[in-house]
Amino acid sequence: MTTLIINNKKFELDLQGHETLLEVLRDHLGMTGTKTACEEAECGACTVIINGKAVLSCITLACDVEGEEITTIEGLADGDNLHLIQQAFLDKGAVQCGFCIPGMILSSKALLDTNLKPTKEEIIYALDGHICRCSGYQKIIEAVEHAGELINKSKE
């Protein structure tokens, strides 16, 4: 059995070595917030956070991250209360079709966890692995800036 720690919960799973984390999240655990898109590390839709770093679950073997801290989009909200980054994306109208947004939000979280006042350049750099086919990048950047402000305020 393989023990995965996802969103602070332990999951005991009967996995095979070749299964990617993306497949395990979606097919074994029903966590479909992590999106399947290019499946070749190009688009960022499958991004999750492992040990504080935004990484791609389509090229991560699930068994290889046994025991490590995995965060998916499902781990952000607290019941019906959205995470402040999710709220900021809504406030700024950053979501169009929404398919790229879970990955965008997780990369934003990895950035804001270490830097609550990123510059525009730092945000673009942190999100450079994400493709939004609705091309709504400007609103997304504004949302990340706004999220930093919201988190800062919440700490006052």
Place this chain on the structure above:
Amino acid sequence: MLLHPFTLYRPETLKEALNLFSSLEDAQILAGGTFLINRLKVLRKKGLKTPRNIISLRKIQEINGITEDKNTIHIGAMTTISEIYGSAILKESLSVLPCACKNLGTTTIRNMATLGGNLTCRYTWTEMPCVLSALDAKLTFQGKDLQKEVIPVNEFFKAQAKTDKILTHISLRKEKNTKAIYKRIPKRAEVDIPLLAVCMKAEKDKKIFKKTRVAINNTTQFVQRDTALEDFLNSTKLEKNTAKDCLKHLTAEIYDTKSDDYKKHIFRVTIKNMVQELMESQ
């Protein structure tokens, strides 16, 4: 299912990994996964054979991280590109290496890709070999007997790939009086793989360059040093026209890779600008 079934091994020590590597048939090493996992997907899609055993080095602490002694910096093969980009040790002593890591792939790729993987995948267009060649990096491999074999990075790319040893460390001499520059020309977006890249290093002593290194990544062949250009720069008094004159001393076959005129032109412009920048920087 994205991948053909295989057995995944996760050794915790280098010795354990080397034993597995020598005893398992049809085994491949997994570092960051950014090349290998994608390649396995492509092989599966094409109906081609994929390895039966994969040995992940992820848990092996002894080949991870950046350390230094008096004159040398040692980078574990499993150190990620993000870790190199953020390394205070490297920014202090060999800043060209973190600079070169800045735009390698995307943030998510940099968080996964390792320096060892970037070298041992042996794709011609990867970026680290060019920088490491200019910095005279040495690669340490270990086999089952744990004996170390140290190879200069340029020799590594001239020889056949090692199939029985694991790259453990990359060692670099600290450079105190030298200046190094890395330039990459991407195809379109900044995150693209480069069309070409050049790393140049020199020590400027009054009006001459010493110990100049010019490493060229033409992306169709493994990294090459332009020794004719290096010799010219090492033997010429630096003057107003040196950056322009040096273009007469390029080794043509390195740049003439049946590529279009645009690429050849960009090489010349890049080299001229880099020599000028080196002349003005110290």
